[in-house]
Amino acid sequence: MVRRVGFYVLISAITAFFALPMLWLATAPFDDNPRIGLHWPRDWSAANVRATLGHPYALGSLANSLVLCAVTAALTCAMAALAGYALSRVRLPGRDAVLYLLLLLSSVVTGTAAMVPIFILMTQLRLIDSQLGTALVLTGGLLPAAIFILKDFVDAVPRSYEESARVFGASPGQVLRHVVLPVTRPGLATILVWAFVNAWGNFLIPYLLLRRIEVQPAAVVMKTLQDEGGSANLTVIPVFSLLYSIPVVVLYLLVSHRYGFRFHGGIKS
């Protein structure tokens, strides 16, 4: 009996610990008089929402995030799919060495460890303030893990599909388009979502490389809003945080529901 009570007390305490900071996101956006601390709103209103939508940079930054992450996800998925397939099916010289190198690169060269050379590199390439440049850097960081995941995935696909197609006279291009692509779709979708989510939450690389507020994604603008201070702070930030968080949560739920496994963001910075 004591054990039971102890269990419930402990679980409640831990649950409260995790829930408390996030509750603010549920109340503050719609609070007529938003304050820093968590409290039940006396008056509910949509004034904050209107203020956020009218803010010069709020929606624009969300659009920037969308573009940046979509490009990153597309590049990552496409390049990783090609590489993953080739590494799985074709016997290339030095394959094992390449795989081992990728494995190490993915965990060793983090955004933090490489921030200085990347900053200098992009400055000298004149790719500062370039969304494509930032997308490429993000893609570079995500590719090793993505290649691994997709290679694993293709390894698991029985070769008999492709073999049968070849036996019936399909060219390699046709085999890829009509046999491989449909079968690997779940893996591709996973990588797309995973890369998107990772890029969406990434703060350091955009903070480093995108200096003008017009091109900055939501992650950076969120910090800019905080630093600005003032009363706009509490009217805009709660709604903005909510808008910024919702896509990630939705994507997570979608993937989790659709593919029956729980998936969470991988390498973060």
Added chain:
Amino acid sequence: MTTVAPPASAGPTPPTPPTGRRGRRPGRRRRPRSGAGRDVAGLGALRGAAFVLPALGTVGVFLLFPALWTIYIGITDYRLTGEQARHPEVVGAANYTRALDDPLFGNSLWITLLFVLGSAVIGQNVLGFALAWLLRRAAGWLRRTVEALVLLAWILPSTVVAYLWITVLDRGDGTLNALAGTGGTAWLLTYPVASLVVFNTWRGTAFSMLLYSSALAAVPPSQLETARMVGASGWQTVRDVVFPHIRGHVLTNTLLITLWTANDFTPFLLTAGGPDHRSEVLPVFVYRTALEGAGDLGYASAISLLLLLANLVVALLYVRLLRARGVDGGADGGVDGGADGGAGRSAGRGVDGGAGRSAGRGVAT
């Protein structure tokens, strides 16, 4: 993966019983069929290489090259502004000897150590295991709710969670002060490192929780039953029955979250180095050295190289341990958090590569 020989009526191939996994067809003059890397689509080595090139090229330019270039920049006196910005000179190991004497660097190392030990090695590990242990036989709704909350803390973007915790820890109106009655305590100013430790524990526990959940699911239930029947207490059960099974996982998990935490830039969003460098973890130190004030890029590069080397040591250790455990280390290191660690998941779906994988591998990630 076993391949199936094509049926007898399938055209030009003479039917041959499959010899084990690899059917050798005497009539065919194709590239040797030997296990992995069988080019079933007929790509050929040239096109195969062309497929790999874009990815390797991008990784090479934006990941590998910077990592190697940092070695060179670390031996120059390159700066953001001033004379050294236009004509950087090689200064040999001067940056490294400077690091040895630099009190700010030593300070940063010490704070990073506290941060990693407190929030990762102890915090996330213990809390993650505690949650996995407590929830393992909890009612479905309870387990799902708690896990969802813990996971939410992990998947929300870092700028958002940093701000959420700023609202909790705020001096005047913060939630913590309001609840605990400690009005007026500026937590982030007075106890910056402790605040960071609590924050990061909150942030990252999800990964450890999921990992230990899978690991616990693989502990033979009969042993747990036996322990319960002989009246072992919870703690004794964990120590004597569970721990021997999960020892390997504890080690690999600790290595992984140590690596992630040591490289985590999020403390910058909370304290930006803290009042007067008092919460300056290594990532923040590198950033401020490189891009604030004088902009000492050469020195920051040298520090970055040290961090890279430390990462390398941990990563090598991690891969070593995975291989020793008899698990295919290939995808695990890179995949880590990317794919779920649920043991039940190795049922052929999703990203873990399916049926051929051992259950142990599902647990490892």
